[in-house]
Amino acid sequence: MHDSRTMTYSNWHPDQGPNRHGFFFGDIQDCAMIRSDDHFRWHDGPCNAGPAFHYSFICQYDQNTWEFGDICIQVHYSTKDWDDARAYCRKLGGDLLEVRSSEMQLFVQNHLKATGKKPAGYWIGATDRHHEDRWEWLNGDKTMRFSNWEKGQGPGQSGFFFSDGSLEDCAMMRPDAGYKWHDGPCAGGFAFHYDFLCQFPSPATVVTPTPTTSSTTMPTDTSAPTSPVTSSVKSTTVTSAPVTTKASTALPTTTSTAKPTTTTDAVGVIIGG
Ligand SMILES: [Ca+2]
Numbered sequence: 327m328h329d330s331r332t333m334t335y336s337n338w339h340p341d342q343g344p345n346r347h348g349f350f351f352g353d354i355q356d357c358a359m360i361r362s363d364d365h366f367r368w369h370d371g372p373c374n375a376g377p378a379f380h381y382s383f384i385c386q387y388d389q390n391t392w393e394f395g396d397i398c399i400q401v402h403y404s405t406k407d408w409d410d411a412r413a414y415c416r417k418l419g420g421d422l423l424e425v426r427s428s429e430m431q432l433f434v435q436n437h438l439k440a441t442g443k444k445p446a447g448y449w450i451g452a453t454d455r456h457h458e459d460r461w462e463w464l465n466g467d468k469t470m471r472f473s474n475w476e477k478g479q480g481p482g483q484s485g486f487f488f489s490d491g492s493l494e495d496c497a498m499m500r501p502d503a504g505y506k507w508h509d510g511p512c513a514g515g516f517a518f519h520y521d522f523l524c525q526f527p528s529p530a531t532v533v534t535p536t537p538t539t540s541s542t543t544m545p546t547d548t549s550a551p552t553s554p555v556t557s558s559v560k561s562t563t564v565t566s567a568p569v570t571t572k573a574s575t576a577l578p579t580t581t582s583t584a585k586p587t588t589t590t591d592a593v594g595v596i597i598g599g
Contacts (some may be wrong), residue, residue: 385398385528389441390402390403390441392433392434392437393528394430394433394434395430395528396527396528397525397526397527397528398420398525398526398527398528399423399433399434399437399523399524399525400420400523400524400525400526401437401438401441401448401521401522401523401524402414402415402521402522402523402524403443403445403521404521404522405445405519405520405521406449406519406520406522407511407512407513407514407515407518407519408422408449408453408496408498408510408511408512408513408518408520408522409512409513410513411449411520411522412449412451412464412522414522414524415522415524415525418524418526419526420524420525420526420527421451421464421465421524421525422449422450422451422464422522422523422524422525423450423451423523423524423525424450424451424452424463424464424465424525425450425452425472425474425499426463426471426472427472428472428474431472431474431505434499434505434523435499435504435505438499438501438505439501439505444501444502445501445520445521446500446501446502446520447498447499447500447501447508447510447520447521448498448499448501448520448521448522448523449496449497449498449520449521449522449523450497450498450499450507450522450523451463451464451465451497451525452464452470452473452496452497452507453495453496453497453512454481454495454509455495455496455512458491458492458495459481459482459491460481461473461480461481461497473507474499474505474506474507475506475507475508475509476500476503476504476506476507476508479506479507479508479509480497480507480508480509491509493511494509494510494511495509495511495512496509496510496511496512497509497510498510498520499523
């Protein structure tokens, strides 16, 4: 479809983008983001340089990524053990998927069905590793209020092969079980490598540390209206009455009101590049 990668439209901040170097970074600012605190102009930033630059991103609507409420869900067809799968999601700025409601469960399983693939399992972000038989999510309120265990799986159960449920501390969704959940060993060899589901916060919910750039250019936009106003008022009082009414009514509306209100939520949004 898209043969050309040439950028025919751009909205770079004057100090950003092509031929510019960041304050801290020279050649490693290779990804573009939309900055809501700068009139949605584009800035460049490092693609992957630690928490300070984990900007939120817009869900890419490929067949493996779906937006559900305020999160993006992404399936990864690359079998790993639970620990490595989680590490992978976190490296991308998210975590393993926490299936918090029946609506989300249905949403995810419908999308997984639609891929036409039916692997053995998909790791999700639930574990009872820290307290046997107390299953919990990984982030925020960890309490598991919704669950979708298959019979004989999860809390209060022992696995078929393992007499001790303490060996099965990580949860997966199983296509062969109607996408119900099984517990399995978090690590321990290739037998327990599965595909996995990551989740990422959507732009609206991410609070990112604000880099100490920009905002210095803002005042230049607002300087124009004030000075011409005084001169025109002077001239109108000298000449004729009809002009004064025109001028006086028009003046207040042109003042720049709430231009530089910076949003505190998502500062940057990674865009495809
Ligand atoms: Ca367990």
